[in-house]
Amino acid sequence: MKRREAHPYWLWEAMMGSPALLRSYLSGTEVDKVQSVVDEIFSRGIERFYLAGTGSSRFAGMVVRDAFRDIADVEAQVMNTMELGAYPPLELDEKSVVVFTSHSGDTPGDEQVIRQVQGSGAWTVGITNHEDSTLARTVDRVLSGPDTPMLRMRLTRSYPGNIFRGIQMAIEVAHRSRRSGKAESVEEKLNRIPDQLEKVMLDYEPRAKDIAERLLGHHAYLVIGSGPNLATAEEIALGFYQGTGVGSRPLLVEEFLHGSIQALTEHMAVVAVAAPGPLQGRILDAMYAVQRIGATTVLLAPEGTPNLADCTVPIPMPNDTLELLTPLTYMGPPWLIGYYFSILTGRDPDYMEMTDEAHQQALGLLMPAGSQFDRWSGRIP
Numbered sequence: 001m002k003r004r005e006a007h008p009y010w011l012w013e014a015m016m017g018s019p020a021l022l023r024s025y026l027s028g029t030e031v032d033k034v035q036s037v038v039d040e041i042f043s044r045g046i047e048r049f050y051l052a053g054t055g056s057s058r059f060a061g062m063v064v065r066d067a068f069r070d071i072a073d074v075e076a077q078v079m080n081t082m083e084l085g086a087y088p089p090l091e092l093d094e095k096s097v098v099v100f101t102s103h104s105g106d107t108p109g110d111e112q113v114i115r116q117v118q119g120s121g122a123w124t125v126g127i128t129n130h131e132d133s134t135l136a137r138t139v140d141r142v143l144s145g146p147d148t149p150m151l152r153m154r155l156t157r158s159y160p161g162n163i164f165r166g167i168q169m170a171i172e173v174a175h176r177s178r179r180s181g182k183a184e185s186v187e188e189k190l191n192r193i194p195d196q197l198e199k200v201m202l203d204y205e206p207r208a209k210d211i212a213e214r215l216l217g218h219h220a221y222l223v224i225g226s227g228p229n230l231a232t233a234e235e236i237a238l239g240f241y242q243g244t245g246v247g248s249r250p251l252l253v254e255e256f257l258h259g260s261i262q263a264l265t266e267h268m269a270v271v272a273v274a275a276p277g278p279l280q281g282r283i284l285d286a287m288y289a290v291q292r293i294g295a296t297t298v299l300l301a302p303e304g305t306p307n308l309a310d311c312t313v314p315i316p317m318p319n320d321t322l323e324l325l326t327p328l329t330y331m332g333p334p335w336l337i338g339y340y341f342s343i344l345t346g347r348d349p350d351y352m353e354m355t356d357e358a359h360q361q362a363l364g365l366l367m368p369a370g371s372q373f374d375r376w377s378g379r380i381p
Contacts, residue, residue: 004350011349015335016205019198021145022164022328026191033143034165037125038172040141044123046097049076051166052084052113053101056159056238061101062231063327064166070324071167071183072174085113094121099166102126103158105133114138127165129158159235160197160328164190167325186322193328196318200332204315208336211313212243212344215337218269218296221248224256224286225272226279232327233273236334240271242352243341253283261286266294271334274301275317275326287311300330 004010024030049068051061061078068074077089081100092098098117102110105128114124115138126139136142143165167190174183215221221240225233233250241248251260253272264270270290274283280301287297288307299311302319315333317326342349 007343009349011339015339016201018160019194019201021161022194022197025145025164025168034168034172037141037143038169038176041097041173042176046095046123048091048096049074050089050096050098051076051078052081052098054081054107056235057101057103057162059231059234060159060162060166063163063228064170066228067167067170067324068173071170071186072177074173081113082109085116092117092120092122096122097125098122099125099127100135100139101162102128102135105130105135110135111138127162160331163328186324189322189325193325196321197329197332200317200329204333204336208333209340212337212340214313215269215296215298216244216341216344218246219267220246221269221271222256222260223248223250223271224253224283226253226283227277228324228327229273229275229330232330235331236271239334239338240341243338243347244345253279253286257286261289264290264293264295269296269298271298272300273330274299274305275323275330276302277323300333
């Protein structure tokens with residue numbers, strides 16, 4: 001795919017196309033795929049659930065873990081894929097399922113870990129957007145989405161897609177376990193998420209560049225969240241770091257209040273994800289304290305949240321979204337801000353620093369030939 005050198009980059013189209021992707025997962029064919037996977041889980045008598053991924057795929061797994069717990073009363077463990085291979089769980093056997101998630105399906109090292117897991121007797125499922133990928137060919141069963149006719153790099157839409165598919169699995173497991181009361185309520189709200197995300201993206205698209213200009217120039221960005229939105233904080237921090245080159249750190253709210261706040265200055269920015277939930281009040285209190293220090297404050301919270309307008313950058317969000325589902329919508333405005341960070345700082349939103357020869361050489365040393373990283377490392381044009 002031809003490289004773009006001006007807005008809109010491929011990343012922009014991937015972000016703005018996220019609602020349509022989620023909507024596609026509600027079709028009968030896609031729902032049948034999820035049901036078929038869950039059929040196999042029950043026929044095998046699976047008792048242990050593991051979720052594996054790298055980068056944003058691991059962040060998505062953090063939300064899916066919470067979905068299995070909250071909807072289906074199932075404990076799941078999230079691991080980085082390479083860490084899973086190096087430090088496998090003790091109880092990894094024929095009563096285990098490992099769900100591997102990767103947008104490209106060609107992340108170096110994944111195939112070896114999958115085969116290692118299969119050697120332990122565990123059943124493997126893959127979630128990816130590419131049916132012809134290594135991951136899709138290696139796992140026992142694949143949940144593939146619509147293939148992406150773009151560069152397989154920084155395609156942000158895979159993040160909400162992975163969360164959406166994982167929550168669909170958790171709902172179906174709950175149905176089969178006769179816990180359908182809660183599952184039906186969540187499913188009804190999940191079906192409304194594509195429209196909510198579309199509205200959020202369209203609302204913030206005209207404002208994102210101005211917000212990014214206002215937030216540039218800080219010495220550091222600290223991003224705080226709780227529960228399922230620790231994953232949102234992770235994704236925001238990664239995007240802000242990639243867009244600015246300035247240190248960005250995700251933190252649980254109590255970790256922020258028990259250490260990081262002591263080094264906070266007026267030259268830093270604090271981004272808070274204050275979705276409805278048991279720790280929302282604590283996050284709002286933290287932001288009030290941050291304002292006293294003089295740091296810039298960015299607050300994502302439901303419309304009508306007290307003192308939302310007092311923040312440097314208030315970002316009102318829909319006020320009728322279940323906490324578990326808020327990672328699917330709350331990421332929208334930060335995506336757009338991070339995208340414009342890249343443009344304003346002279347970075348390529350699709351390739352980041354990989355147009356730089358030194359970065360290409362470094363990546364070439366780390367990533368094997370024949371992988372999706374060939375283009376990034378400069379081995380192929």
